[in-house]
Amino acid sequence: MAGIQGQLERGAVPNHISNVCPKGTKFHVLEVGWLECDEAFVIRGGNTSLKSTEGKSFVNKRRELPMYCILIEHPHEGLILWETGCGKDYPEVWGPQVADVFSRIRYEPQHELKAAVEATGNKLEDIKKIIIGHLHLDHAGGLDMFLDRKDVEVWVHDKELRSAFWSVATGADVGVYLEHYLKLSL
Numbered sequence: 001m002a003g004i005q006g007q008l009e010r011g012a013v014p015n016h017i018s019n020v021c022p023k024g025t026k027f028h029v030l031e032v033g034w035l036e037c038d039e040a041f042v043i044r045g046g047n048t049s050l051k052s053t054e055g056k057s058f059v060n061k062r063r064e065l066p067m068y069c070i071l072i073e074h075p076h077e078g079l080i081l082w083e084t085g086c087g088k089d090y091p092e093v094w095g096p097q098v099a100d101v102f103s104r105i106r107y108e109p110q111h112e113l114k115a116a117v118e119a120t121g122n123k124l125e126d127i128k129k130i131i132i133g134h135l136h137l138d139h140a141g142g143l144d145m146f147l148d149r150k151d152v153e154v155w156v157h158d159k160e161l162r163s164a165f166w167s168v169a170t171g172a173d174v175g176v177y178l179e180h181y182l183k184l185s186l
Helices: 002-009 096-101 113-118 137-145 158-170
Strands: 026-038 062-074 078-082 103-106 127-132 153-156
Touching: 026 113, 062 113, 062 137, 096 103, 113 137, 127 137, 153 158
Parallel strands: 078 127, 127 153
Antiparallel strands: 026 062, 026 103, 062 078
């Protein structure tokens, strides 16, 4: 807080310094496995067939995708987890269709969320807040480890949450969002 106060005293506008981390904040990058998918899912124009190339042989290009979470040790808020990876029980939880599109190609014991958190000297049980960028499997699959905990706040943008509810309710994106993650009690 002293750093923020010092900036205010020197004339800083409060909106421009509210994102300053308090002294003692630590960040840990957690590698939580690797997925692989067709290049077209991650690169615009990648692996795209054209009418002019329909008679030519097609090269299937695959891309490896690392999954990371960020563990934040905040001196006032406690442990905050940004993203959860795809979870230990992927592909069982997400189903064979999604696992066929986004295949998990590397998942070793150190990639398990619990082990990755413990490698930082912290415990999974001490996480108090989870921030999810969006509710796809590679970002939110590890939420299963927290669904029964009433002491954990799960934050997700309201537009993403509405999109997930719509998708599950209409069946528009089967397998992209999991219905049991949309419990209002969370």
